[in-house]
Amino acid sequence: xxMNKPSLQRVAGIDLGSNSLKMAVAxxxxxxxxxxxxxxxxxxxLATDAFDREEFSDETVDRLIEACWRFSEILERVQVGCYxxxxxEAFRRxxxxxxxxxxxxxxxxxxxxxxxxxxxxxxxxxAIRGQMIGGREPDIIIDLGGGSLEISxxxxxxxxxxxxxSHSLGLAARFATFIESRLPDRETRLQLRLKAANLAxxxxxxxxxxxxxxxxxxxxxxxxxLDSLAVQWGMWGEEYSSLNGITPGELNQLCDKTVFLxxxxxxxxxxxxxxxxxxxxxxxFYHAIAVxxxxxxxxxxxxxxxxxxxxxxxxxxxxxxxxxxxxx
Numbered sequence: 001x002x003m004n005k006p007s008l009q010r011v012a013g014i015d016l017g018s019n020s021l022k023m024a025v026a027x028x029x030x031x032x033x034x035x036x037x038x039x040x041x042x043x044x045x046l047a048t049d050a051f052d053r054e055e056f057s058d059e060t061v062d063r064l065i066e067a068c069w070r071f072s073e074i075l076e077r078v079q080v081g082c083y084x085x086x087x088x089e090a091f092r093r094x095x096x097x098x099x100x101x102x103x104x105x106x107x108x109x110x111x112x113x114x115x116x117x118x119x120x121x122x123x124x125x126x127a128i129r130g131q132m133i134g135g136r137e138p139d140i141i142i143d144l145g146g147g148s149l150e151i152s153x154x155x156x157x158x159x160x161x162x163x164x165x166s167h168s169l170g171l172a173a174r175f176a177t178f179i180e181s182r183l184p185d186r187e188t189r190l191q192l193r194l195k196a197a198n199l200a201x202x203x204x205x206x207x208x209x210x211x212x213x214x215x216x217x218x219x220x221x222x223x224x225x226l227d228s229l230a231v232q233w234g235m236w237g238e239e240y241s242s243l244n245g246i247t248p249g250e251l252n253q254l255c256d257k258t259v260f261l262x263x264x265x266x267x268x269x270x271x272x273x274x275x276x277x278x279x280x281x282x283x284x285f286y287h288a289i290a291v292x293x294x295x296x297x298x299x300x301x302x303x304x305x306x307x308x309x310x311x312x313x314x315x316x317x318x319x320x321x322x323x324x325x326x327x328x
Contacts, residue, residue, distance in 0.1 A: 013309035014085035017049040019146025034310040043274040046090035068108035070251040082317040089147030117166035123308030133302040138217040197283040200288030213293040219304040227300040245297035255283035259298035
């Protein structure tokens with residue numbers, strides 16, 4: 001619902017993702033571009049329920065409501081004027097998603113919108129376009145999430161929108177299950193690297209096999225974390241990967257380091273403990289995708305769905321507190 005309230009300056013995006021729940025609070029500049037001032041992340045792997053049970057368990061719904069209540073308290077505390085909360089693949093796959101959305105609203109006041117794969121990919125594209133220099137368009141976008149993989153390409157000059165393939169891979173659930181049944185050692189990370197590369201090579205994808213791919217953009221939480229690690233380790237400079245791009249060889253070197261470095265060391269570098277064991281798999285998957293597509297350059301813009309959600313505010317959001325929502 002459009003917001004007709006010009007005084008709104010502080011907005012929030014909430015992403016109930018398949019691997020974790022995330023919130024970003026931003027101030028709106030005069031240009032309308034959001035500037036994030038606060039981030040919150042709650043590790044709750046919804047993909048496990050979505051792929052194993054195809055419904056959210058009562059325990060998971062209770063934890064979702066508790067997490068959303070925490071988010072609503074932050075909205076109140078920092079005096080957010082409007083917000084947009086979205087659910088992605090885990091909500092798309094579960095049979096009790098609508099009931100869960102109703103319970104979340106009753107328990108926290110938050111109204112959650114279940115995005116289609118097309119809507120999710122479009123929001124990601126808008127975020128990436130805001131980061132690309134000189135109006136450049138990526139040939140292919142690889143958005144690797146906890147519950148799905150979206151491969152998309154901006155449509156040609158004579159078309160509108162984008163071409164999209166949405167794959168319900170559940171990588172977070174697959175990688176987590178793979179890791180949990182093995183010892184947390186280097187051999188497991190090497191096996192995970194091989195598993196991820198095989199997944200990429202076996203993927204049915206017309207976009208990856210279409211040819212003529214020079215530049216791919218990789219996005220999602222894993223991509224941002226990999227780029228952050230590379231900067232910390234001096235493999236390339238801040239914003240180098242977003243402005244100039246890296247080669248598949250450079251990404252492979254980063255993959256090597258995540259495989260041979262102990263998980264505790266990754267956590268010490270700021271990687272969340274629930275993400276660190278899976279990072280070598282994500283790096284290997286991205287690298288195998290780039291090689292398969294024949295890309296010579298890989299852009300890591302450190303942007304994604306959350307930024308797309310923020311960019312749609314306040315036009316597509318809801319007023320906070322809920323009682324101030326317009327009835328029109």
